Amino acid sequence: MNKSVEFSAPHLRSSENELLISLDFFFAALPVIIWSVIAYGARPLGITVLSMLCASLFELVFACLLRSRVQIYTAALLGMIVSFFMPATISYWFVPPAALIAVASRRFTKGVLNPISASLLPLFLFGSEMTAFTKVYHKLDLGVFSYAGNIDEMAVTLPVKMLSPETTPAASAFDVFLGNSPESLGGLSAALLLIGCLYLIIRGVISWQIPVGFIGGAAVIWYVFMFDGVNYDYAIYHLCSGGIVLAAVFGATEYSSAPVVPFGRLVHGVGCGVLAMVFRRFGLYTEGVLLAMLIMSLFSRVIDLVTAERYFGYRTKKLGERFGCFFPKLK
Numbered sequence: 001m002n003k004s005v006e007f008s009a010p011h012l013r014s015s016e017n018e019l020l021i022s023l024d025f026f027f028a029a030l031p032v033i034i035w036s037v038i039a040y041g042a043r044p045l046g047i048t049v050l051s052m053l054c055a056s057l058f059e060l061v062f063a064c065l066l067r068s069r070v071q072i073y074t075a076a077l078l079g080m081i082v083s084f085f086m087p088a089t090i091s092y093w094f095v096p097p098a099a100l101i102a103v104a105s106r107r108f109t110k111g112v113l114n115p116i117s118a119s120l121l122p123l124f125l126f127g128s129e130m131t132a133f134t135k136v137y138h139k140l141d142l143g144v145f146s147y148a149g150n151i152d153e154m155a156v157t158l159p160v161k162m163l164s165p166e167t168t169p170a171a172s173a174f175d176v177f178l179g180n181s182p183e184s185l186g187g188l189s190a191a192l193l194l195i196g197c198l199y200l201i202i203r204g205v206i207s208w209q210i211p212v213g214f215i216g217g218a219a220v221i222w223y224v225f226m227f228d229g230v231n232y233d234y235a236i237y238h239l240c241s242g243g244i245v246l247a248a249v250f251g252a253t254e255y256s257s258a259p260v261v262p263f264g265r266l267v268h269g270v271g272c273g274v275l276a277m278v279f280r281r282f283g284l285y286t287e288g289v290l291l292a293m294l295i296m297s298l299f300s301r302v303i304d305l306v307t308a309e310r311y312f313g314y315r316t317k318k319l320g321e322r323f324g325c326f327f328p329k330l331k
Contacts (some may be wrong), residue, residue, distance in 0.1 A: 083186070085116065134184060193249050206253045215273060275295060
């Protein structure tokens with residue numbers, strides 16, 4: 001019999017084993033990892049392993065300092081997902097700080113901030129490496145500590161950034177869907193990500209509401225603000241590039257920062273998808289999924305309050321009373 005496992009808020013307890021949950025995520029991500037190695041060489045594997053080791057080490061340090069339970073498998077999983085949002089050419093020294101911030105955010109913010117977004121967004125302030133993608137099947141050496149010196153000559157433009165009524169990217173929409181176009185380590189193949197998503201849903205590790213809401217919300221915004229009435233293929237470019245599917249499957253579903261109520265999860269997913277595409281359409285860069293996840297994580301507890309009918313044995317359909325049950329009564 002599996003013992004209950006304590007996770008960061010709001011998932012205080014689960015009947016599932018922490019190791020089994022982490023293994024399910026790893027199995028879902030294994031095809032993506034293999035494809036990134038095929039596309040970029042051994043370096044993606046080095047980045048992912050380094051991130052997992054660093055996250056596990058920092059989790060152990062925090063557990064010792066705080067005298068709390070060690071969640072080593074959860075930390076390793078978090079490190080793996082953080083590495084998925086990085087480009088293959090990123091310098092190794094970017095990885096430990098990102099892992100540190102991710103573990104610290106999960107431990108100390110208790111789900112107020114999405115740890116994946118919180119760990120990666122600061123890296124955009126320290127150079128252009130987070131937005132420097134290289135072409136697929138360009139083999140990168142595992143032992144090169146940094147490609148910063150020649151990153152400009154290696155960098156290519158993402159297909160989604162080349163879209164315009166007059167311009168079509170060199171990669172077809174089918175290539176973007178399968179993973180034959182530049183992307184981050186984990187976002188290369190939308191097809192493999194969706195297969196992994198289906199596996200996680202069948203296994204009951206994640207619910208369908210967040211991925212479906214995320215992709216569906218992004219699709220609606222594309223149709224309203226970006227569809228030119230002719231090029232339906234552009235939907236594939238937008239939805240399968242820029243980390244949309246990756247964030248929908250592995251980012252927004254992060255346990256500590258996602259709502260606990262099914263309808264709340266759907267609202268959370270739709271909000272992430274809408275914000276990501278709004279940032280892409282009206283913002284300065286296409287990688288708005290991280291900021292979208294961070295903003296929506298700030299409202300996760302509010303979404304739970306609004307959408308839930310039962311909290312700690314208290315049941316009501318009145319919104320004011322739902323908020324009131326979290327505050328002490330005044331005598």
